Amino acid sequence: MxxxxxxxxxxxxxxxxxxxxxxxxxxxxxxxxxxxxxxxxxxxxxxxxxxxxxxxxxxxxxxxxxxxxxxxxxxxxxxxxxxxxxxxxxxxxxxxxxxxxxxxxxxxxxxxxxxxxxxxxxxxxxxxxxxxxxxxxxxxxxxxxxxxxxxxxxxxxxxxxxxxxxxxxxxxxxxxxxxxxxxxxxxxxxxxxxxxxxxxxxxxxxxxxxxxxxxxxxxxxxxxxxxxxxxxxxxxxxxxxxxxxLYGTERKLSVQFSQSYDQIDIPRVQTVHEGGNQKSFIFKNNEIKVSELITQLTNNYDVQDLTVQEPEIETIIKKIYEEGAHDYESVS
Ligand SMILES: Nc1ncnc2c1ncn2[C@@H]1O[C@H](COP(=O)(O)OP(=O)(O)OP(=O)(O)O)[C@@H](O)[C@H]1O
Ligand SMILES: [Mg+2]
CATH class of the missing domain: 3.40.50.300 (P-loop containing nucleotide triphosphate hydrolases)
Known part of the structure; x- marks a missing residue:
């Protein structure tokens, strides 16, 4: 060393x-x-x-x-x-x-x-x-x-x-x-x-x-x-x-549909309506695989375009700092 x-x-x-x-x-x-x-x-x-x-x-x-x-x-x-x-x-x-x-x-x-x-x-x-x-x-x-x-x-x-x-x-x-x-x-x-x-x-x-x-x-x-x-x-x-x-398990899948859908409910996934035909799906990659989510969506809906976002390193580090701060609050 x-x-x-x-x-x-x-x-x-x-x-x-x-x-x-x-x-x-x-x-x-x-x-x-x-x-x-x-x-x-x-x-x-x-x-x-x-x-x-x-x-x-x-x-x-x-x-x-x-x-x-x-x-x-x-x-x-x-x-x-x-x-x-x-x-x-x-x-x-x-x-x-x-x-x-x-x-x-x-x-x-x-x-x-x-x-x-x-x-x-x-x-x-x-x-x-x-x-x-x-x-x-x-x-x-x-x-x-x-x-x-x-x-x-x-x-x-x-x-x-x-x-x-x-x-x-x-x-x-x-x-x-x-x-x-x-x-x-x-x-x-x-x-x-x-x-x-x-x-x-x-x-x-x-x-x-x-x-x-x-x-x-x-x-x-x-x-x-x-x-x-x-x-x-x-x-x-x-x-x-x-x-x-370790820390960045959250992913976001943004989907552009060819038509508008009122409600899309998928277990373990939070749906955000972005307006227009656009929706985002927030999920944890240890709870549902992105491939599984995409399959579910494309099988049941008319999907035009989609992108998966990984969390920014900033977000992850912030989480580590916050957890640290939290630990110290609870001991003092
Ligand atoms: N010469 C010194 N005398 C007394 N306390 C000090 C001295 N230098 C640093 N400290 C204290 O020691 C702790 C650690 O300081 P340090 O400068 O190592 O932090 P840092 O991680 O480099 O922070 P920053 O990101 O702000 O540069 C702080 O609480 C600081 O107030
Ligand atoms: Mg310093």
Whole structure:
């Protein structure tokens, strides 16, 4: 296993925020600490070459996990092992083998042209000239860096900055990438570009990736596996195709009839009158097979056209989040 995580926990200590003058003095003299458990005993493993989408509602513990995986934060308990290393303890050696991008922060030098940050990284990581040149050439083309390479980072648009940050994280050819919201705030075209790039790096170079996102299209378009975290716990870890099977049992069959029918009653199927000669049939694919439903309809009615709709990945994920929220309501 390339990445092994066992019973990982992260607690944050926060100063209890008491307002007012008296409380201010009290807080200074007798600070009261509160413990917030952000990650609550998660375990998973990732094999080489996998592309894993790490999703969950706001505050679920995604960024905290990514920070522990990348050696920025030390776990409160539990264990992370990546390529046999402990990200925090073996940090020096470790950082040369991974790349990290935080969509909400940049690692570019704010006042320097992007290209100068790249040159600095070349020195930091001791990247050989030849490797550096080849990689720069590739990233300039695939990420379209030329249009802004010589502008200071602070002048870059969000999309440009993100592309530069991704290049910066990959110049030293890491074989593992951790991305925390690499598509946040980007327009559709920019998102597509980054998705394409990520997919390509995974396919062509076999780079293992874990990335967080709130964009379900990211998941649908680039991931094979998703892990869902909620309140610091993994609530789902499965292949995207299996998630559809597990949670997305509801199907919709839309039918255009050649004439209008008042009532069509089929057991285990809910009929929706869409107006005109159009009706929809909502059913669960584990209760009635779509082929069976179509046969029943075409045998008894004059069917002109029909389409079957699978649930959107958004709908399925929403269901997982809602179930998670529900579980937590019932325990507290
Ligand atoms: N430095 C910190 N000090 C105290 N609490 C923190 C700190 N960082 C995060 N937390 C808390 O830990 C929990 C998990 O935060 P985290 O940033 O990992 O969530 P997330 O899943 O990345 O959410 P989002 O989707 O909003 O980015 C939250 O309740 C958050 O308020
Ligand atoms: Mg986050």
């Amino acid at each position: 390339l990445i092994q995580v066992d019973q990982l926990v992260k607690d944050y200590q926060t100063n209890k925020n008491q307002k007012g003058f008296f409380h201010g003095i009290k807080a200074l003299l007798m600070p009261e600490y509160e413990t917030k458990r952000a990650v609550n005993g998660i375990s998973f493993s990732i094999s080489a070459g996998e592309m894993v989408g790490f999703i969950g509602p706001n505050g679920a513990g995604k960024s905290t996990t990514v920070k522990m995986l990348s050696g920025i934060l030390v776990p409160s308990s539990g264990k992370v092992t990546v390529k046999g290393m402990d990200p925090f303890k073996d940090r020096k050696k470790y950082v040369s083998q991974i790349g990290v991008v935080f969509g909400q922060r940049t690692q570019l030098w704010w006042d320097l042209p992007a290209v100068d940050t790249f040159d600095l990284l070349k020195e930091v990581y001791k990247i050989p000239d030849k490797v550096y040149k080849a990689n720069m050439e590739e990233f300039r083309e695939l990420l379209g860096l030329d249009e802004f390479l010589h502008r200071p980072a602070r002048q870059l648009s969000l999309g440009q900055r993100m592309r530069a940050d991704i290049a910066a994280a990959m110049l030293h050819e890491p074989d593992i990438l951790f991305f925390d919201e690499p598509t946040i705030g980007l327009d559709i075209i920019a998102k597509e570009r980054i998705r394409e790039f990520i997919k390509r790096m995974n396919k062509e170079k076999g780079i293992t990736m874990l990335f967080t996102t709130h964009d379900m299209q990211d998941i649908e378009k680039i991931c094979e596996r998703i892990m869902v975290i909620d309140h610091g716990k993994i609530v789902c870890d499965s292949q995207v195709s299996d998630v559809r099977q």
